[in-house]
Amino acid sequence: QVQLVESGGETVQAGGSLRLSCAASGGTFSVLAMGWFRQAPGKEREFVAAVDWGGRTTYYTDSVKGRFTISRDNAKNTVYIQMNSLLPEDTAVYYCAADSDIVRVRRRRSNYWGQGTQVTVSS
Secondary structure: OOEEEEEOOOEEEOOOOEEEEEEEEOOOHHHOEEEEEEEOOOOOOEEEEEEOOOOOOEEEOHHHOOOEEEEEEOOOOEEEEEEOOOOHHHOEEEEEEEEOOHHHHHOOOOOEEOOOEEEEEEO
16 A cells, blocks of 8 residues: 655745655555646646656646656655746645556546645735
């Protein structure tokens, strides 16, 4: 059973930056595809970014391309998302997800989810 714990969420001003972390335990991190999702109040959880097990292939939703960067450190069992040029519409709870199949991750069908971390961007 894989456990995921997100951290790094806080309140920042528009235009600012944040880096979220997701630490994994209880499984073989290096074989897992990882993803970040977010859910704003009253909205469905949406895909933000994903990375394959080796960190070589990444995917992003259009609204964050050029602003967010997903990366992973398999030695630390951790995946990150660097968020720059933050906008008020980036405000949401951000969730980490993991699965052996990156297609499942991208389709919001991951087997493993974290509890989320709140990101608030003030205007």
